[in-house]
Amino acid sequence: xxxxxxxxxxxxxxxxxxxxxxxxxxxxxxxxxxxxxxxxxxxxxxxxxxxxxxxxxxxxxxxxxxxxxxxxxxxxxxxxxxxxxxxxxxxxxxxxxxxxxxxxxxxxxxxxxxxxxxxxxxxxxxxxxxxxxxxxxxxxxxxxxxxxxxxxxxxxxxxxxxxxxxxxxxxxxxxxxxxxxxxxxxxxxxxxxxxxxxxxxxxxxxxxxxxxxxxxxxxxxxxxxxxxxxxxxxxxxxxxxxxxxxxxxxxxxxxxxxxxxxxxxxxxxxxxxxxxxxxxxxxxxxxxxxxxxxxxxxxxxxxxxxxxxxxxxxxxxxxxxxxxxxxxxxxxxxxxxxxxxxxxxxxxxxxxxxxxxxxxxxxxxxxxxxxxxxxxxxxxxxxxxxxxxxxxxxxxxxxxxxxxxxxxxxxxxxxxxxxxxxxxxxxxxxxxxxxxxxxxxxxxxxxxxxxxxxxxxxxxxxxxxxxxxxxxxxxxxxxxxxxxxxxxxxxxxxxxxxxxxxxxxxxxxxxxxxxxxxxxxxxxxxxxxx
Numbered sequence: 001x002x003x004x005x006x007x008x009x010x011x012x013x014x015x016x017x018x019x020x021x022x023x024x025x026x027x028x029x030x031x032x033x034x035x036x037x038x039x040x041x042x043x044x045x046x047x048x049x050x051x052x053x054x055x056x057x058x059x060x061x062x063x064x065x066x067x068x069x070x071x072x073x074x075x076x077x078x079x080x081x082x083x084x085x086x087x088x089x090x091x092x093x094x095x096x097x098x099x100x101x102x103x104x105x106x107x108x109x110x111x112x113x114x115x116x117x118x119x120x121x122x123x124x125x126x127x128x129x130x131x132x133x134x135x136x137x138x139x140x141x142x143x144x145x146x147x148x149x150x151x152x153x154x155x156x157x158x159x160x161x162x163x164x165x166x167x168x169x170x171x172x173x174x175x176x177x178x179x180x181x182x183x184x185x186x187x188x189x190x191x192x193x194x195x196x197x198x199x200x201x202x203x204x205x206x207x208x209x210x211x212x213x214x215x216x217x218x219x220x221x222x223x224x225x226x227x228x229x230x231x232x233x234x235x236x237x238x239x240x241x242x243x244x245x246x247x248x249x250x251x252x253x254x255x256x257x258x259x260x261x262x263x264x265x266x267x268x269x270x271x272x273x274x275x276x277x278x279x280x281x282x283x284x285x286x287x288x289x290x291x292x293x294x295x296x297x298x299x300x301x302x303x304x305x306x307x308x309x310x311x312x313x314x315x316x317x318x319x320x321x322x323x324x325x326x327x328x329x330x331x332x333x334x335x336x337x338x339x340x341x342x343x344x345x346x347x348x349x350x351x352x353x354x355x356x357x358x359x360x361x362x363x364x365x366x367x368x369x370x371x372x373x374x375x376x377x378x379x380x381x382x383x384x385x386x387x388x389x390x391x392x393x394x395x396x397x398x399x400x401x402x403x404x405x406x407x408x409x410x411x412x413x414x415x416x417x418x419x420x421x422x423x424x425x426x427x428x429x430x431x432x433x434x435x436x437x438x439x440x441x442x443x444x445x446x447x448x449x450x451x452x453x454x455x456x457x458x459x460x461x462x463x464x465x466x467x468x469x470x471x472x473x474x475x476x477x478x479x480x481x482x483x484x485x486x487x488x489x490x491x492x493x494x495x496x497x498x499x500x501x502x503x504x505x506x507x508x509x510x511x512x513x514x515x516x517x518x519x520x521x522x523x524x525x526x527x528x529x530x
Contacts, residue, residue: 003055003126004032004055005032005033005053005054006033006056006057007033007035007054007056007057007058007084008035008036008058008060009036009038009057009059009070010059011038011039011062011066012038014182015169015181016035017184017237018060018090018115019035020168021115021163022115022119022120023035023166023167024165024167025117025120025164029120029123031123031127034052034054035169038059038066042072042076045077046076046082050081050082055084055085056084056123056126057077057086058087058111058119059107060090061089061090061093062091067395068396070104074106078106085109085122086109087108087110087119088111089112089115089119091197091375091377093110093111093141094112094201095197096376096377097112098148099394100394101148103394109122109134109137109141110140110141111139111140112150112154113139113153113156113202113205114154114156114157114187114205116157117139117157118137118139118154122134122137122140135149138151138153139153139205153204155205156208161213165221165224166183168225168229171229171231174440175233175436176444176518176519177522178233178444179230180232180234181225181233181234182235182236182237183221183222183234183237184236184238185218185238185255186213188202188209188211188239190209191311191313193300193312194309194310194378194379195300195310195372195375195379195380196378197375197377200377210240212242212245215251215254219255219261219262222259222262222264223264226268232269232444233269234268234271236271237273239273240273240274241272243272243279244278244280244283249282249283249286252283252286253286255290256287256290260290264291265289269292269294269440270291270292272287272294273298274295274296274297275314276298276299276318276323277318279295279297279321279326280325281325284329294332294333294334295331295332295333295334297326297333298312299319299323299336299337300337301337301341301355302337302355302356306341307319309343310338310341311379320359327362332365332435332436333364333365334365334432335368336370337352337368337370338369338371339352340406341372342372342380342383342384342389342399344406346403346406346480349477350474353473356466357466360463360466360470361467362463363459363462363463365432366431367428367466368428369421370421371410371414376394381397405483412476412493413473416496416501417469419504427508431461431462435458435462437515438451438518441518442455450521451521454514454521458514464507465503472499479496
C-alpha cells in the first residue's frame with residue numbers, strides 16, 4: 001500500500017470546493033492527492049486505485065440522489081480487492097451515519113461536518129502511526145463489532161482564512177473564451193428554512209453556524225486566480241453571500257474597495273446567492289459597479305402563507321421588491337422556486353403560477369420550478385416522517401400529496417416539462433446560457449446595434465416561452481382538479497403533451513440560433529465594434 005497516496009471520489013460536474021480544500025491541506029502535509037469522478041466507469045476507477053494503491057479513499061457523498069452510485073462503487077471496489085481505508089463525508093455521513101454504514105458496510109469510517117482537519121488527522125494516523133489508534137480521531141464515526149461509535153465532534157475552524165486556497169484541477173471556459181472558477185466568501189447560514197439542512201449540518205459541531213472570511217483575503221484569492229489562471233468569471237458558492245453582516249453593508253464595501261485596490265474592476269464578473277430581503281438598491285448598485293452580474297435568489301414561494309410555512313421569514317413584497325430592484329439595475333437573475341410542496345393544493349398552485357407570471361412575463365429570466373424534496377435533517381423530512389407520509393429509500397425520499405389528483409398533476413407535469421425545465425440540454429438551461437453569453441459579451445466588449453437586436457430577440461423568446469409554460473400549467477391544473485378521466489381526458493392530455501414537445505423544439509432551435517449569433521459577433525467583434 002502506498003502510504004503517501006490519498007484518493008477522493010466525488011461528483012465532479014463542477015469543481016468540488018470541499019474536496020479542493022482537503023486536497024490542499026493534505027498536499028501541504030506532503031501527501032500525493034488525486035480526485036476521481038464518481039461518474040467514471042467502475043472498471044476504470046478500480047484500475048486507477050490498483051495503480052495508486054492509496055492508504056485512504058474518501059467518498060464525497062454530498063448529493064443524496066447519488067447515494068446508490070457510491071453504494072455500488074464502494075462494494076465493487078472492495079470486491080475488486082482494494083484494501084485501502086474507506087471513509088466518506090458530506091451531509092449524509094454527518095446527519096445519518098448509521099444509515100450510511102447500513103447502506104455501505106464496506107466503509108471503515110465517516111468524517112463528520114468539516115473534513116479539513118479530521119481527514120489530515122485520520123491520514124496521519126493511518127500513515128505515520130501505521131493505522132494504530134485511528135479510531136481515536138476526533139470528528140469521525142466508525143463501527144466497533146457492528147456498534148456505531150460517534151467520536152466527539154471536531155470544533156469548526158473559527159478562521160476560514162487559515163485554510164490554504166482550495167486545489168482546483170481545471171479552469172474551464174464559461175463563455176466566449178472566458179474561464180471561470182468557484183470560491184467561497186464564507187460557510188453556513190444563520191437562517192433555518194424548513195427545506196434546508198445547512199444550519200442542521202453545521203450545528204453538529206461547536207462553533208458559529210456562519211463564518212465569513214475577511215473581504216481582502218477573498219479578493220486576494222480572486223486576484224491570484226485571475227493573474228495565475230486567467231479566470232474572468234467567479235461563481236460564489238456561499239449559501240448566503242455576506243451582503244449584509246449585522247444588518248450593515250460594511251463587508252461588501254470593504255470587498256469592493258479591495259477589488260479596486262487589486263485593479264480587478266472591468267476585468268472580472270462575479271455571481272452570488274442571497275436572500276431577497278438582503279437586496280438593497282445602493283448596495284447592489286455598488287456591487288454591480290465592481291463586477292456583480294448575476295444573483296441567485298431563494299424566492300421559493302409566491303404566497304405569504306407558503307413563505308411562512310417554509311420559515312423563510314420573508315413576505316411576497318420582499319420577493320417582488322428584490323426582483324424589481326435587480327431588474328432596474330440590469331443585474332441578471334436566477335432563482336429557486338418550489339411550486340410543488342407537501343401541503344400544495346390546486347389553489348396554492350394557481351396562486352404561485354400567478355406570482356411566476358408577474359415576475360417572468362417580461363422575459364427577464366426563464367420560468368423555473370420544482371418539487372420540494374425532504375432532504376435528510378430538514379424540518380420537512382421530520383414532519384413528513386412524523387405524519388407517516390415519508391416514502392422511499394435514503395437518497396430517494398419522497399412523499400404523496402394529500403389529494404391524489406395533485407399526485408397525478410405533478411407526475412404528468414414532471415414528465416412533460418422535465419427536459420424543458422431541468423435537463424442540461426433543455427430550453428430552460430439553454431436560455432439561461434444565452435443570457436449568460438450576452439452578459440459576458442456586453443461587459444467585456446460593449447454593445448452595438450446588432451447585439452442590442454439579439455438582446456431584444458432573447459427577451460421576446462424568453463417571454464413567449466414563459467407565457468406558454470404558465471398558461472399550459474394553468475390549463476393542466478384545471479384539467480386535473482376537475483377529476484375527469486377516461487378517453488376524453490387522455491385525448492386532452494395527449495394534445496397538451498404534443499404541443500409542449502413542438503413548442504420546446506421550435507424554441508430550442510431559436511435559442512440555438514441566438515447563441516450562435518452572439519458567438520459570431522464575438523469572433524467578428526473587431527469589425528462590428530469599429
